[in-house]
Amino acid sequence: xxxxxxxxxxxxxxxxxxxxxxxxxxxxxxxxxxxxxxxxxxxxxxxxxxxxxxxxxxxxxxxxxxxxxxxxxxxxxxxxxxxxxxxxxxxxxxxxxxxxxxxxxxxxxxxxxxxxxxxxxxxxxxxxxxxxxxxxxxxxxxxxxxxxxxxxxxxxxxxxxxxxxxxxxxxxxxxxxxxxxxxxxxxxxxxxxxxxxxxxxxxxxxxxxxxxxxxxxxxxxxxxxxxxxxxxxxxxxxxxxxxxxxxxxxxxxxxxxxxxxxxxxxxxxxxxxxxxxxxxxxxxxxxxxxxxxxxxxxxxxxxxxxxxxxxxxxxxxxxxxxxxxxxxxxxxxxxxxxxxxxxxxxxxxxxxxxxxxxxxxxxxxxxxxxxxxxxxxxxxxxxxxxxxxxxxxxxxxxxxxxxxxxxxxxxxxxxxxxxxxxxxxxxxxxxxxxxxxxxxxxxxxxxxxxxxxxxxxxxxxxxxxxx
Numbered sequence: 275x276x277x278x279x280x281x282x283x284x285x286x287x288x289x290x291x292x293x294x295x296x297x298x299x300x301x302x303x304x305x306x307x308x309x310x311x312x313x314x315x316x317x318x319x320x321x322x323x324x325x326x327x328x329x330x331x332x333x334x335x336x337x338x339x340x341x342x343x344x345x346x347x348x349x350x351x352x353x354x355x356x357x358x359x360x361x362x363x364x365x366x367x368x369x370x371x372x373x374x375x376x377x378x379x380x381x382x383x384x385x386x387x388x389x390x391x392x393x394x395x396x397x398x399x400x401x402x403x404x405x406x407x408x409x410x411x412x413x414x415x416x417x418x419x420x421x422x423x424x425x426x427x428x429x430x431x432x433x434x435x436x437x438x439x440x441x442x443x444x445x446x447x448x449x450x451x452x453x454x455x456x457x458x459x460x461x462x463x464x465x466x467x468x469x470x471x472x473x474x475x476x477x478x479x480x481x482x483x484x485x486x487x488x489x490x491x492x493x494x495x496x497x498x499x500x501x502x503x504x505x506x507x508x509x510x511x512x513x514x515x516x517x518x519x520x521x522x523x524x525x526x527x528x529x530x531x532x533x534x535x536x537x538x539x540x541x542x543x544x545x546x547x548x549x550x551x552x553x554x555x556x557x558x559x560x561x562x563x564x565x566x567x568x569x570x571x572x573x574x575x576x577x578x579x580x581x582x583x584x585x586x587x588x589x590x591x592x593x594x595x596x597x598x599x600x601x602x603x604x605x606x607x608x609x610x611x612x613x614x615x616x617x618x619x620x621x622x623x624x625x626x627x628x629x630x631x632x633x634x635x636x637x638x639x640x641x642x643x644x645x646x647x648x649x650x651x652x653x654x655x656x657x658x659x660x661x662x663x664x665x666x667x668x669x670x671x672x673x674x675x676x677x678x679x680x681x682x683x684x685x686x687x688x689x690x691x692x693x694x695x696x697x698x699x700x701x702x703x704x705x706x707x708x709x710x711x712x713x714x715x716x717x718x719x720x721x722x723x724x725x726x727x728x729x730x731x732x733x734x735x736x737x738x739x740x741x
Contacts, residue, residue: 389602409577424561471484658680
């Protein structure tokens, strides 16, 4: 009669008594350790019952428990080397903060700070005060405030200015933003009624004027940051909307999306409205992102007339949408960099990446490619011209000329090679194109180059003939 293999499984208590696990008792609670042992024993039991050969020796079980404890102790949010060339990669957290902004967030997190305290008077103050000067400086607005993202900015602006009323928007601007959230849905939860005018490609100022009625609360322009309509198109300028709003005494809101403080046309990337454009035209409020072309942390920035900013900050929903101390500190530090317009494009990582020259990219790519060319594990290593995109809904149809390291491994498909890079330590996100793995150094920070080379080598198993 064949022996039941389950009889060879050690008891939970016997596994826990092993010296290697005893040494970990100061790091984990007894309950946590016991649960880990039971999990492993259940896995081995299931393997045996399914006919899979499994080692039931105590030493083997202990090693599996140690591996499980190590895996469970790892944080799921990990640092990633972005070699995709997509500067504002939404899935990778968009903008990389300037060192001063990252340090500001770090110091805010590890201690106390005067978040809502005026140190001069000792009285309570607003957490919005530290960022007002910076918002005013880059927009020219009377005042400004900030919430945790642009969707929140849209909701609170609509509530504060047009609750229970109609908001007129061009049909061509009814966009869907990330996560399948659509402008009509956001308007609905904000307590306003959408009044769409014009057609997808043509909306004239007369369309807005015909739609104005006794229940009109707001005229709104929304920059379609994640798509473009080309060909036979027409849409009113912000100046025309402001003039119409003044004529009928209706507030005008300009949602400019990405937060461009500079005109990117000189580097071949036109199309993003400046954050100051709507304010200079006379819009009552302008909304834009902190974590896109501004180069700061995730935030929805609202700039405009003092009376409307004050009304927004009195809204009860403001408490739910306000920024935490770390994000506020990082945003203030980012805005502070814009005091020096001549240097900021060379300081903020997002702007540096946008302005990186082909010559600089080529030099960096060659530094990665040269040592890889000498390895038999690669059948193809070349530095090639390519195109990339800004990402994050910014400049969606404008390709950014770039240079990449194109790789083909001898013993791995491009999909498996990319996966091994992605799941390695450090994790590397690359692109796959035309049967090659592409590494774009534009989005690889200079101090990450050595790590990137190490990650590539670890992702490629040595050839059997060379072992």
